[in-house]
Amino acid sequence: MDLPRRAQVVIVGGGIVGCSLAYHLTLRGWTDVVLLERKQLSCGTTWHAAGLVGQLRATYNLTRLAQYTTGLYAALEQETGQATGFRQTGSVAVATNAARFEELKRGASMAKCFGLDVQTVSPSEVAGLWPGVRTDDVVGGVFLPKDGRTNPIDTTLALARGAKNRGARIFENTKVEEILVEDGRAVGVRTVQGELRADFVVNCAGMWAHELGARAGTTVPLHAAEHFYIVTEPMPGLSASLPVLRDPDSCAYFKEDAGKLLVGWFEPVAKPWGMRGIPETFCFDTLPEDLEHIEPLLSAAMHRTPALADVGINLFFNGPESFTPDDRYLLGETPEVRHLYVAAGFNSIGIQSAGGAGKVLADWIIDGHPPMDLWDVDVRRCMPFQRNRRYLRDRTVETLGLLYAMHWPFHQPESARGARRSILHDRLRERGACFGEAAGWERPNWYAPEGVKAEYVYSYGRQNWFEHSAREHAAVRNAVGLFDQSSFAKFVLQGPDAETVLNRICANDVSVPVGRIVYTQWLNERGGIETDLTVTREARDRYLIVTAAASQTRDLAWLQRHIPEGAGAVAVDVSSGMAVLGVMGPRSRELLATLTDADLSNASFPFGASQVIDLAYARVRASRITYVGELGWELYIPTECAPEVFDALLAAGGPFGLRLAGYHAMNSLRMEKAYRHWGHDISDEDTPLQAGLGFAVAWSKPGGFIGREALLRQKERGVTRRLVQFALRDPLPLLYHNEPIWRDDAIAGRIASGMFGHTLGKSLGMGYVENQDGLADRDFVLGGRYEIEVAGVRVPADASLAGFYDPAGLRIKDAGGT
Numbered sequence: 001m002d003l004p005r006r007a008q009v010v011i012v013g014g015g016i017v018g019c020s021l022a023y024h025l026t027l028r029g030w031t032d033v034v035l036l037e038r039k040q041l042s043c044g045t046t047w048h049a050a051g052l053v054g055q056l057r058a059t060y061n062l063t064r065l066a067q068y069t070t071g072l073y074a075a076l077e078q079e080t081g082q083a084t085g086f087r088q089t090g091s092v093a094v095a096t097n098a099a100r101f102e103e104l105k106r107g108a109s110m111a112k113c114f115g116l117d118v119q120t121v122s123p124s125e126v127a128g129l130w131p132g133v134r135t136d137d138v139v140g141g142v143f144l145p146k147d148g149r150t151n152p153i154d155t156t157l158a159l160a161r162g163a164k165n166r167g168a169r170i171f172e173n174t175k176v177e178e179i180l181v182e183d184g185r186a187v188g189v190r191t192v193q194g195e196l197r198a199d200f201v202v203n204c205a206g207m208w209a210h211e212l213g214a215r216a217g218t219t220v221p222l223h224a225a226e227h228f229y230i231v232t233e234p235m236p237g238l239s240a241s242l243p244v245l246r247d248p249d250s251c252a253y254f255k256e257d258a259g260k261l262l263v264g265w266f267e268p269v270a271k272p273w274g275m276r277g278i279p280e281t282f283c284f285d286t287l288p289e290d291l292e293h294i295e296p297l298l299s300a301a302m303h304r305t306p307a308l309a310d311v312g313i314n315l316f317f318n319g320p321e322s323f324t325p326d327d328r329y330l331l332g333e334t335p336e337v338r339h340l341y342v343a344a345g346f347n348s349i350g351i352q353s354a355g356g357a358g359k360v361l362a363d364w365i366i367d368g369h370p371p372m373d374l375w376d377v378d379v380r381r382c383m384p385f386q387r388n389r390r391y392l393r394d395r396t397v398e399t400l401g402l403l404y405a406m407h408w409p410f411h412q413p414e415s416a417r418g419a420r421r422s423i424l425h426d427r428l429r430e431r432g433a434c435f436g437e438a439a440g441w442e443r444p445n446w447y448a449p450e451g452v453k454a455e456y457v458y459s460y461g462r463q464n465w466f467e468h469s470a471r472e473h474a475a476v477r478n479a480v481g482l483f484d485q486s487s488f489a490k491f492v493l494q495g496p497d498a499e500t501v502l503n504r505i506c507a508n509d510v511s512v513p514v515g516r517i518v519y520t521q522w523l524n525e526r527g528g529i530e531t532d533l534t535v536t537r538e539a540r541d542r543y544l545i546v547t548a549a550a551s552q553t554r555d556l557a558w559l560q561r562h563i564p565e566g567a568g569a570v571a572v573d574v575s576s577g578m579a580v581l582g583v584m585g586p587r588s589r590e591l592l593a594t595l596t597d598a599d600l601s602n603a604s605f606p607f608g609a610s611q612v613i614d615l616a617y618a619r620v621r622a623s624r625i626t627y628v629g630e631l632g633w634e635l636y637i638p639t640e641c642a643p644e645v646f647d648a649l650l651a652a653g654g655p656f657g658l659r660l661a662g663y664h665a666m667n668s669l670r671m672e673k674a675y676r677h678w679g680h681d682i683s684d685e686d687t688p689l690q691a692g693l694g695f696a697v698a699w700s701k702p703g704g705f706i707g708r709e710a711l712l713r714q715k716e717r718g719v720t721r722r723l724v725q726f727a728l729r730d731p732l733p734l735l736y737h738n739e740p741i742w743r744d745d746a747i748a749g750r751i752a753s754g755m756f757g758h759t760l761g762k763s764l765g766m767g768y769v770e771n772q773d774g775l776a777d778r779d780f781v782l783g784g785r786y787e788i789e790v791a792g793v794r795v796p797a798d799a800s801l802a803g804f805y806d807p808a809g810l811r812i813k814d815a816g817g818t
């Protein structure tokens, strides 16, 4: 078969992911699909996978995708006639301490939200499920009867056959040398056998995807690491129907493998591999054994399954797999190049993820948008600096082990830190800041007082910073707090058509006088929320757009792609040019007044106003706006002037009770106000009407806005799910996310975000409540009896459609103030 000259879709890479994509594209009727593999199908990472197909992942959506994969593999052999080796023998995970057991139980609770069968089991039940396992140090476990295992090569071949049966063409020994890009759009590939033009190109090149993507100008941050397992000699009495056993506390999993025992690891300090690129010749290769590296792991495994000590080891296996900086895979259209998609960086769960990932990516390509909220894995979350190889190598040392490490709330990576720092970083550190990482930025999450170490001590309960953060929270509510918010992404849209262009993108009306701030969402054609931000009119022809650090790449790409051809408007990322300080609290005005001559009174500087003022020795943009629900100003300061402004604020702050405050306090404050957080409470599958943000929609502005028609239809129909605030009646259990929401003894949703509200003294959560039988109107929402399930225990909760704190917003407007 000759290589065609053109195709609708070209997939680069014939691992399980590329083959799954070809399978699902053809399943949806796109049959003009060409898959190019440089050597042989599955010869990269896929062939040597252990073949575990687990379903429970750290988040709701990733679990849904893994659950889909299991169903797909179960039926694949029958459909294609190609044996897959897939068997559903279940899996059991054990906990050797209370925290791990809580993690497992929280996962089991989450799984209830979509009917995944997860059973909490006692140590003796574990022993019954897996004879020979040592349980005297086991606290408990969870059993997933529908988890499976599969033969990765055969499953890949079955997916490939399914795709071929429906018309896809697969070429082995056909290396793609370059992805062709014209005018910012992928138009095909250049192979060793000539060019192939295509409407869409998909980078499924596994550990080669970074390099291939970089050559096309895209950021695909992943790095290979060595990954180990052993296979024993035949082990007498090992049943073929044994579930997979996971012992995350000793980083190990155990799988029966044709009468032998396969034991694999996720060790805490991994070995990055392929620093100088992946060898050209790699094909079904293995890496050298490293007995010294796995020896301690092996001892721990022998502790869990003592019979291991009595049997010989037949194979010491070492093979490379790709890892990403946050342990989540990379999916979707690249923000840099249109029609160039990626599916790579599977962090050792590519077999179990390939089915779901292939399905949603096929939908994404065909429909032009993701079929569900996929922000967890969306490649647009990546930052340009993450293409850096040294950073990737250093982070990979840690990421492999994180798969089985405790998934603590507020957990922060320890490696490759400090890539992005505010200009105030050193000043904050000197004052006790304990930093967390967001989009590579170091951000103060809380401040350790004198004598306290600025480091996390993790738990599922109140962590070591709880009381310190509570004091920061109190300062903002009662006096004044200072937040370093420099990590905000900031764009300028400028030009004669800036107003028209932006009004089409924003759901709210940005035709406002110069010096006004507009809170708005950007919607997609389905009315879903693409982002949540503020827009400040700086001049007749210039807007400052401020969005979250994590959305920087995504939102800039959205903005630039929605400037119509020929329009007189240019978008520029100015994030690095400005530091941002939030001065928030009832005494913020008094404090700022000591450093400026500007009139900060309600009459001259009302809520929603923005002015450039003198402050200390600088000229700063002061915007009267808040994410914490108090009187306050965000100060946009030329980066080089920020240290002096910061020093001046601190020097003047004492008499007003000024305290530095971190992101944990901000989160607590905003939860009390029910301010939404994009990525948690709102996403591209939630509309402003469902999210209770209808107040920010300018229905009748001239020219309309993207998503208006869909939103209008929904308004006429009414919504069947609605974002609701919850406060637990018991102040002790803490909410994080994904906890099931029970309404009158049925699960009606799950918590999207949670935090303790210190002013209210309650655990707070936000989540969508769905009415299966009708509208989620006020009567339905408030007429229910609610409980939130935390690690298997249902805790009674109060529900509210408004924020629990100052619902009328009197404090923001400084009602009664000057």
Ligand SMILES: Cc1cc2nc3c(=O)[nH]c(=O)nc-3n(C[C@H](O)[C@H](O)[C@H](O)COP(=O)(O)OP(=O)(O)OC[C@H]3O[C@@H](n4cnc5c(N)ncnc54)[C@H](O)[C@@H]3O)c2cc1C
Binding pocket: 012, 013, 014, 015, 016, 017, 018, 036, 037, 038, 039, 040, 041, 042, 043, 044, 045, 046, 047, 048, 049, 050, 051, 052, 053, 174, 175, 176, 177, 204, 205, 206, 207, 208, 209, 212, 227, 228, 229, 264, 318, 319, 320, 321, 343, 344, 345, 346, 347, 348, 349, 350, 351, 352, 353
């Ligand atoms: C030891 C080990 C155990 C594992 N166990 C499990 C497990 O139990 N469960 C699980 O879910 N996952 C497991 N994994 C992970 C899983 O194997 C991977 O996540 C998965 O195989 C990744 O698939 P892929 O298609 O992305 O990559 P690959 O299989 O590497 O496929 C990429 C393909 O692209 C081709 N290619 C690259 N560049 C080009 C080019 N320029 N032109 C054409 N073709 C190109 C390559 O030759 C390769 O075949 C394990 C991994 C290892 C290493």
